[in-house]
Structures are given as structure tokens and as C-alpha cells.
Amino acid sequence: MSLVDLARLIRRTGRIAEPAPAAPSEQPSAQGADGSPTASADGLPARDLPRELRGSVQVRHVDAGSCNGCEIELAAAFGPVYDAERYGARLVASPRHADAVLVTGVVTRNMAEPLRLTVEATPQPRVVLAVGDCARDCGMFRGAYGVVGAASDVVPVDLSVPGCPPAPADIVAALRQVTGR
Numbered sequence: 001m002s003l004v005d006l007a008r009l010i011r012r013t014g015r016i017a018e019p020a021p022a023a024p025s026e027q028p029s030a031q032g033a034d035g036s037p038t039a040s041a042d043g044l045p046a047r048d049l050p051r052e053l054r055g056s057v058q059v060r061h062v063d064a065g066s067c068n069g070c071e072i073e074l075a076a077a078f079g080p081v082y083d084a085e086r087y088g089a090r091l092v093a094s095p096r097h098a099d100a101v102l103v104t105g106v107v108t109r110n111m112a113e114p115l116r117l118t119v120e121a122t123p124q125p126r127v128v129l130a131v132g133d134c135a136r137d138c139g140m141f142r143g144a145y146g147v148v149g150a151a152s153d154v155v156p157v158d159l160s161v162p163g164c165p166p167a168p169a170d171i172v173a174a175l176r177q178v179t180g181r
């Protein structure tokens with residue numbers, strides 16, 4: 001395909017991203033008394049999210065023992081249709097570069113210590129998100145022999161997203177709680 005054909009295709013296709021819903025900062029229920037955003041996406045006990053992370057948040061993803069279903073939805077959340085980056089959330093490869101740790105999957109014995117170390121290596125202020133039922137409460141793997149627990153049994157969790165797997169739109173909504181955009 002020539003560059004001209006490509007330009008024509010882009011022009012013909014137009015925007016394919018989902019229309020942006022109202023920003024969390026425009027939704028009264030998403031703010032605390034002092035105007036800071038509050039968790040949670042699903043009614044779990046809310047913690048105040050750091051105001052320093054508003055506008056832009058770098059996210060380190062940790063698969064602590066997922067079946068990979070949550071990863072597929074996470075990839076969609078950062079793909080061209082849901083496009084989490086337009087709200088200021090970006091995936092990074094190192095916890096040293098991150099402001100947030102996004103955990104998927106139940107925490108397995110082999111991943112408990114790496115998860116702890118990853119969160120410790122993420123500078124403060126930081127946010128930990130538990131994405132999917134397994135990360136929230138062990139989901140269908142509760143009680144399995146290789147399972148240590150949910151993400152909150154190993155590290156402090158600020159925000160969680162329910163679902164098995166959660167919809168990309170719900171993952172984006174949780175990230176927007178952090179960025180406020």
C-alpha cells in the first residue's frame with residue numbers, strides 16, 4: 001500500500017475510539033470532600049488516591065497468577081478502541097518508572113514475593129490496582145493449593161475492578177479515577 005493509499009484509508013476510516021464519557025472530576029461521586037478522587041470502582045472500602053498522580057500515571061502490570069483472560073481485556077483497554085492513554089495512563093516496563101502497580105490474577109506462591117518487591121520498588125506516592133475477580137478476592141481459584149490469596153492479602157490495594165474478566169471500559173474507568181481525566 002502506498003503512502004497516498006494509506007492516507008486515504010486513514011481519512012476514510014476516521015476515529016474508531018469509543019466516545020469519551022465524562023471525566024471523573026466532572027462526576028460528584030468520584031470526589032472526596034477535599035476534591036481529591038476516591039476509590040473504588042466497585043464499592044470496596046475507598047482510600048484517597050494521591051493528588052500528585054492526577055493528569056498522568058505510569059502503570060506497571062504484574063500478572064500474579066492470571067489465566068490470561070484479564071490480560072486480554074487489559075490489552076484491549078490500552079488498544080485503539082478504548083485507548084486508556086488518552087486519559088493519561090501509560091504502561092511502563094519497570095516499577096522504578098511507575099506510579100501505579102496493576103495486579104491481575106490470584107497471587108500464587110511463586111508470585112507473592114515478586115509482587116511485594118515490585119510494589120516496594122515503585123516510588124511513593126503510588127497506587128495499587130487489583131483488576132479482576134481473582135486479584136480482588138481469589139475468584140474461582142479461592143482455596144487452590146498454589147494460592148497465597150488475593151492481591152490485598154499481599155500488598156495494600158487502593159482500587160479494584162470486579163469482573164471475570166473485567167470489561168476494558170471498567171479498567172479504563174478505574175485508571176481515570178487515578179488520573180482524574
Ligand code: SF4
Pocket residue numbers: 065066067068069070104105106132133134135139140163164165166
Ligand atoms: S478474573 Fe477471570 S479472567 Fe481474570 S484471571 Fe481470574 S479467572 Fe482469569
